[in-house]
Amino acid sequence: MPNKEKIIIIGGGIGGLAAALSLLKRGLDVEVHEQASELKEVGAGIQISSNGTRVLYALGLEEALKRVQVLPSRRVIRHWSSGETWNWFDLGAITAQRYGTPHVMLHRGDLQGLLAEAVRAAKPDAVKLNRRCIGISTENGHAEVRFEGGESVHGTYVIGADGIHSKVRAELFGADKPQFTGAVAWRGLVPMERLPERLQQMQGVNWLGPHGHVLHYPVRRGEIMNFISFVERDDWQVESWVTQGTKDELANDFRGWHADVHEIISRIETPYKWAMMVRGPMARWSKGRVTLLGDACHPTLPFLGQGGVMAIEDGYIVAACLAKYLDDPARALARYEDIRRERTATVVRKSHENRRSAFSPALADQSAVAVEVAREWQQERVRERMEWLYAYDATGVAI
Numbered sequence: 001m002p003n004k005e006k007i008i009i010i011g012g013g014i015g016g017l018a019a020a021l022s023l024l025k026r027g028l029d030v031e032v033h034e035q036a037s038e039l040k041e042v043g044a045g046i047q048i049s050s051n052g053t054r055v056l057y058a059l060g061l062e063e064a065l066k067r068v069q070v071l072p073s074r075r076v077i078r079h080w081s082s083g084e085t086w087n088w089f090d091l092g093a094i095t096a097q098r099y100g101t102p103h104v105m106l107h108r109g110d111l112q113g114l115l116a117e118a119v120r121a122a123k124p125d126a127v128k129l130n131r132r133c134i135g136i137s138t139e140n141g142h143a144e145v146r147f148e149g150g151e152s153v154h155g156t157y158v159i160g161a162d163g164i165h166s167k168v169r170a171e172l173f174g175a176d177k178p179q180f181t182g183a184v185a186w187r188g189l190v191p192m193e194r195l196p197e198r199l200q201q202m203q204g205v206n207w208l209g210p211h212g213h214v215l216h217y218p219v220r221r222g223e224i225m226n227f228i229s230f231v232e233r234d235d236w237q238v239e240s241w242v243t244q245g246t247k248d249e250l251a252n253d254f255r256g257w258h259a260d261v262h263e264i265i266s267r268i269e270t271p272y273k274w275a276m277m278v279r280g281p282m283a284r285w286s287k288g289r290v291t292l293l294g295d296a297c298h299p300t301l302p303f304l305g306q307g308g309v310m311a312i313e314d315g316y317i318v319a320a321c322l323a324k325y326l327d328d329p330a331r332a333l334a335r336y337e338d339i340r341r342e343r344t345a346t347v348v349r350k351s352h353e354n355r356r357s358a359f360s361p362a363l364a365d366q367s368a369v370a371v372e373v374a375r376e377w378q379q380e381r382v383r384e385r386m387e388w389l390y391a392y393d394a395t396g397v398a399i
């Protein structure tokens with residue numbers, strides 16, 4: 001029989017665990033069902049801006065973050081071929097002063113680990129592994145989730161936090177139709193001590209160039225360098241966290257780029273590639289007692305570094321709405337969508353716009369990069385562009 005108040009979350013990624021912790025903190029019962037056999041995020045970094053750390057601090061995770069985070073001492077822009085360097089701004093300290101909580105750089109596994117630890121501290125058996133959702137139905141005031149292997153669970157609500165290829169989304173609204181952007185993202189990690197000393201810096205570096213963009217920043221207390229790059233190419237269209245490429249293929253995509261870029265590429269342990277797709281905004285995320293969050297309902301290109309942060313904000317807000325209107329699913333989920341729809345749609349739209357400017361062919365020219373840096377990457381300009389994102393307080397929204 002259904003447990004009166006149990007909320008079932010499908011997916012133990014960043015969004016699912018943030019929602020679980022938010023619900024537990026509000027005294028609601030939760031189970032997280034994750035398809036993987038262990039909670040082990042892909043080997044990659046993630047930046048969490050002030051609007052995300054504000055939520056994580058409200059969930060009591062400040063000290064846990066401090067044990068693993070990097071607060072970048074500064075950010076710089078470099079020219080793709082000459083290596084000329086421009087100071088950008090000090091994201092770590094300045095964002096903490098301005099927005100109250102810092103912009104941090106993390107290993108995804110560390111973020112997922114500290115969220116899972118907090119969930120388990122509140123409810124030791126909250127996370128169930130090896131649970132791949134294959135179907136959902138709702139009737140008589142409860143929802144049933146079915147898993148591969150024949151098991152099923154009941155709850156009063158189901159939250160699909162199962163990522164970009166969400167089964168829950170497909171069950172509610174049918175298959176989606178992503179469009180390929182013509183660009184591929186590469187990701188990889190390098191143990192810091194394997195890099196030449198000049199590259200072992202506690203700073204984020206963005207390399208501006210034509211037809212591509214490179215970004216690297218330290219994670220896990222500065223012990224690992226996280227590498228991400230984007231390149232225009234149309235021969236790879238698989239959207240996956242786990243597809244490996246080769247270092248030669250990655251190096252070839254950045255032929256002609258500065259030697260420092262290749263120093264890092266040559267030391268990456270395993271490069272992963274991800275074809276970047278876009279989807280139009282969904283009109284609704286919920287049906288009956290089932291809703292979605294994070295990439296399951298608004299997957300975004302990574303050009304604002306906000307997909308994970310949006311999933312964290314969603315988790316906090318959906319928990320607040322369920323806690324307030326627990327006995328009224330229509331109202332609870334309508335309020336959740338009303339609060340989140342426009343903000344997340346704007347992130348998706350602006351990230352897509354950024355993709356168009358991020359690697360303009362004009363950036364091949366050295367003076368064009370200098371002009372671009374002066375126009376778009378100065379502290380005040382970046383602040384104007386990002387203020388609406390970073391100053392947002394999900395913990396203060398009236399529900």
Ligand SMILES: Cc1cc2nc3c(=O)[nH]c(=O)nc-3n(C[C@H](O)[C@H](O)[C@H](O)COP(=O)(O)OP(=O)(O)OC[C@H]3O[C@@H](n4cnc5c(N)ncnc54)[C@H](O)[C@@H]3O)c2cc1C
Pocket residue numbers: 010011012013014015016033034035036045046047048131132133134161162163164165166167185186187228274293294295296300302305306307308309310311
């Ligand atoms: C190259 C790149 C760089 C990025 N950088 C940033 C950044 O710096 N900052 C940022 O905020 N965002 C960033 N993002 C976006 C961010 O990674 C995602 O938005 C975020 O991971 C979404 O979290 P989620 O919890 O919604 O989904 P996911 O992290 O995808 O988690 C979904 C979980 O559900 C599980 N699951 C899936 N299907 C099922 C099923 N049927 N049954 C049970 N479990 C299931 C999966 O195993 C997984 O654990 C980046 C993305 C890319 C591609």
